[in-house]
Amino acid sequence: MKADPVRRERLVEVFLTAPGFVWLLLFFLLPTFNVLLISFRPSTLTGGIGEGWTLDTLQQLRNPDYPGILFRTLWVSLAITVSCLLLSVPVAYFLARCSQRWKTRLLLLIMIPFLTNFIIRVFAWKVILHPEGWLASVLAFAGLIPPGTQLLYNVRAVILVSVYTYLPFALLPVYAVAEKFDFALMEAAMDLGCNRIQAFFRVFVPGISRGLWTATLLVLIPNLGAYVVPDIVGGHSSSMLGNVIVRRLFSDRNLPHAAGLSSVLTVLVLLPMIVVILHRRRREAH
């Protein structure tokens, strides 16, 4: 009657992972599947979900405007991600080389804005980018823009404000890896003939690649589904997929159509994750 130790270990494993698995199943997998199902239901003009099944939504998703919006969603999200990474690598390098005292202080400075509500931080940009605000005045004085130019409500404003709000999400994982990086490796590279810049790009950057991938996921994925920032500082020609989903839902009362677009978004979000997972697998296999 002695319990098989291997089987026992399995059982413990199942019990330990069960709560998380059930949670994901109930609150993530099933709702996502439900959204996918709704996109194959007919819509009613009164905002309900009709009986039976249809491919109407699939047909409607071939709307000639959608490729443009999809493309904008992709390139804006990528631009935000790349900008965040470009900013966080030098900052993380600097932070990692700081003395412990300064590290704490500077990290605190990065975290403090987080204590302010997200919406308020976004609204603050409306003051900074006001067409008669100080920034516009300085730019107009320098002759870069005509006076009274609207700096808000375009794609550039969306990218700028998104980079600002998502920078800590990129900086912290990059810093976490950079802090563990062995800087003696850079000295070794320089001993072997690299100059400082070469050492930075050929030793430091590959050394923190794990942090870069995490940062990419943390910034890219939420921005693919962004709604709030393009809604507040974006204009009439910078709506992203998230904004279109909201419009289909609220203004058109077309639930299946919104569900169809959401399913497209889900696929879009899964793709970068799959890429990163495959990349990690391949690296671990090496």
Next chain:
Amino acid sequence: MKFRLLNLAAALMLILGFTACGSRKPVLRIYNWAEYLSDEVIEAFEKEFNCRVIVDVFDSNEAMYAKLKAGGGGYDIVVPSSYQVVRMAREGMLLELDHSQLPNLVHLDPIAVKFTQDPEHRYSVPYLITSAVIGYRADRMDTGPDSWAVFADASLRGRMTLLNDQRETLGAALKFLGFSLNTVNPEEINAARDLLIEWKANLAKFESEQFKNGLMSAEFLVVHGYSSDLLQAMEEDENISIALPKEGLSIALDDLVILADAPNPQLAHAFINFMHRPEVAAENMEWVMAMSPNLPAYALLDDAFKADERIFFSEEIFAKSETIFDLGENDQLYINAWNEVKTAP
């Protein structure tokens, strides 16, 4: 030890239970447009009926409808525009009103009937009459606009907004073109769509919430907005003015309705009746800056307020203005046109 802990927990639950009971006043939940109900009126109602009032806000009839339809809410009172009342009643979302609990209906101004598709008040009681007008910064413009054509003015590029509302904004374009804002003629709707796509190049954005703040901070110089909001802004900032476009406008009647699944229908009836007490209606009118169709309340108003034709529209304005009505199946024409406006480059 275990026993003591259990006892402690039981005692705690008892205390919590009692305090919760002690403060449990009846609650009235209202789903309303922003700044569309006087704070003092709410306080007076809470005091008189020994209850708590919770107000949530929406920024378009469509958004409100979608939220309620998706099962959101738990609201008692909602304030839809009259065209939306028809749709909600048809969907069985509204409670049939008990007129024996609404004696103040006798005060209603018969003019309100012109704007509603529910003239017998089976489901709705007229609340306030407003319109969508043009607000502008008088300090930044030599002459104020007098027509919807201002949105074609490229010199104001990036500093103007139109409402983010399919019926109101297509309606403004239809009015400018001389068509009815309830037209179901696809050619007329398409002409309005094309005009809006032209105007869009001059807009900062389509905006239903921030037009008032934007105008006050001079971020926007010309906005399409609701008269009550813009009149409130004028009170706070003397540089703001209002223009009633010469082509005519959309006059909206917003109604008080009770939801079919309202948790507290009796208190909701009491609230509707309360809002049509002449002194309450007058107080609310002066706070919101909109006209409540309540005959005896007019006598209680300031003369200057009564003479303001942006609140009490003249015959001339009534004659060239219209009210948005529910178009049933034909709504799809507006939905399609609006989507094309929004996605056009």
